Amino acid sequence: MSIHVLHENPEWYPPFAAAFDAEGVEHRQWLLGEGTLDLDAPPPPGVYWSRMSASSHTRGHAFAKDHTRAVLSWLEAAGRRVVNGRRVLELEMSKADQLTALRAAGFDVPRTIAVVGSGDLLGAAGKLPAPFVVKHNQGGKGLGVRRFDSVEELADATLEPPVDGITLVQEYVRPAHPHITRVEVVGGELVYAITADVARGGFELCPADACAATGPPLFALREDFDDHPIVARYLDFARRHGIGIAGFEFIETADGRLVTYDINTNTNYNPDVEAVAPRSGPRMIARFLAGEAGR
Ligand SMILES: Nc1ncnc2c1ncn2[C@@H]1O[C@H](COP(=O)(O)OP(=O)(O)O)[C@@H](O)[C@H]1O
Ligand SMILES: [Mg+2]
Structure with a gap:
């Protein structure tokens, strides 16, 4: 098979x-x-x-x-x-869709306004505290993700048009530590969590080898994560939504929030992390799919 x-x-x-x-x-x-x-x-x-x-x-x-x-x-x-x-x-294909589903499931998500077509982007940004983030609804690899410190700064900016016509204006979630965390799940199990360095990596955080930056690695295995309470919640969310394979991204803030802002259902695993991790994303996928084929 x-x-x-x-x-x-x-x-x-x-x-x-x-x-x-x-x-x-x-x-x-x-x-x-x-x-x-x-x-x-x-x-x-x-x-x-x-x-x-x-x-x-x-x-x-x-x-x-x-x-x-x-x-x-x-x-x-x-x-x-x-x-x-x-x-x-x-x-x-839609971060609005992801955030809506996450929010409905009780996750803390960034406050977000979707602006469609030539809708009032500046007006939407004015409803959020500065700084704020502007991003494409349909993207990945940091497409169109930019941080602005004021509505005036946004007014002066030239933005790439989003492919589906939808731009999101989003609360900037200030990380307590200079990294985000991505939690990889396969077939109802945790693979591992990785951290991605936001101080150097900025907003373009694609873990594939093909996107690797030069210099020290941007991605690292997050140790001792298996018993973190968010893991069971992500696994439950994945099960309810029929998601077999995904990476969930979150930021932890200084005031104790854990804010989930992105779900990737086409994960590429970072080779540096794979080299040291106790489990392998691709190997777990191969075993999971082989199991599905054997049913
Ligand atoms: N609301 C936010 N607050 C702070 N940083 C953000 C926010 N949204 C995105 N980022 C940063 O930009 C990166 C890319 O944004 P993300 O929403 O994950 O888009 P993509 O699907 O392109 O990966 C994130 O990993 C994070 O470092
Ligand atoms: Mg992301």
Whole structure:
């Protein structure tokens, strides 16, 4: 039984291919973005894993997201097992969607206003205390994420247009320590938590090898995290939303808040962290998907 990996960036595949091979699992990539789809044909047997990325348009794959929407609907209608399926794709594609779901589940999230099209961005920013953050609703890898110290500063700025027409204005969450934490979960289990250095890393925090910065590593394993109470809450959220594989990002503030602000359902694991961690993200994924295929 084969594992079909749906995405659009073959550069991200080697660590997963190596993990599937090491586990003895048959696997193939399905690169989305162009092609044909015969809606009357039955999908090939196997388990499907979608890791479509919200930033795929930045790699010249403008149609990859809508292609994935069509393919996942087709797979699910045919009864195929899809990990990170049709609903999860919409979570990946919209931070407004993520924050709404997190908030409804009782998580502390940053105060956020979504501004659509030529809506009143400055007016929205004026409702938040300064500094504040502006970001794209559909992004990833820090796309369009900028911090402003005043509405005037925002008024003078030239912003990249968001691909879905939605810009978020968001409370700036001041970290108590100069890092954010990302909690990786696979198949109902914690992989590990990593920290990403915000002092040097700024807002562009893509953990893939392909995005690695020069100099000392920006990413580190966060030790002694397994018993942190947020882990069980993220696992419960993932289970309720049918999320098989994800990284949850949070910031801890000086006044004791733990603020969750991003869910990544197309995680790339950092090689420096993988080298020292007690568990491996790609290996856990390979085992999880093999288990799903064996059902
Ligand atoms: N509201 C915020 N307050 C403080 N820092 C933020 C905030 N939002 C984002 N950041 C910083 O910018 C980075 C990228 O933002 P994020 O929302 O995770 O977008 P992406 O999906 O592009 O990763 C975060 O990891 C964090 O360091
Ligand atoms: Mg992020």
